[in-house]
Amino acid sequence: MLKIVRCFSLVAAFVLSPLTAHAHPHVWITAISELLYAPDGTITGVRHAWTFDEMFAAYALQGLPHKTKGVYTREELTSLAQTNVDSLKEYAYFTFAKEGAVGFQKKEKFGDPVDYYLEFTNGNLTLHFTLPFKVPFKSQQLQVEIFDPSYFIDFQMAQKDPIRLIGAPAGCKMNFIRPSDGTTAQTMNDAEFLAGDNANYGAMFANKITVECP
Secondary structure, X not given: OOOOOOOOOHHHHHHOOHHHHOXXXXXXXXXXXXXXXXXXXXXXXXXXXXXXXHXXXXXXXXXXXXXXXXXXXXXXXXXHHHHHHHHHHHHHHHEEEEEOOOOOOEEEOEOOOEEEEEEEEOOEEEEEEEEEEEEEEOOOEEEEEEOOOOOOEEEEEOOOOOEEEEOOOOOOEEEEEOOOOOOOHHHOEHHHHOOHHHHHHHHHHOEEEEEEOO
């Protein structure tokens, strides 16, 4: 019998399970993201808080040692948090950044996550982590997109204050565009998503953040 490894990346987990025959997506995340700026106006990173759907949370927590029934402390979730962030690297943390004007944009790379931990509150499992840019930079125009290219995971930004600018210079303006509802994607199975032009289909359902600074 194939062994299913518990980790954030349900791509690996569900490839070994009967759920691969189902339509996309398989996992739902409600997210809040913060763009972090240094006092000199340099953008230093992106901080995420991702709350998983109930089914994923139950799967992830299954068999995890804990002292009190229905309660998981941050310490008890430490190893699972480590597994989560380690598995995210292969997927570029589902976070993609570009700086510069349209047509002249440069992709910016992130370093390894820092300040990461899992929190279990009121039945909700939330992964907190910060993605520092490998080289902090200043830019008048910044674009950040959050999505899974395979649309295996559906990222829905929180309804209230989904995006925040932390320490941004005065005069910076942020615009946020939510994706469409994914009706077309719901009718497609995994084989279709992994083939040809559909390999990056999830980009159509990206959460798009743009920031313009003087």
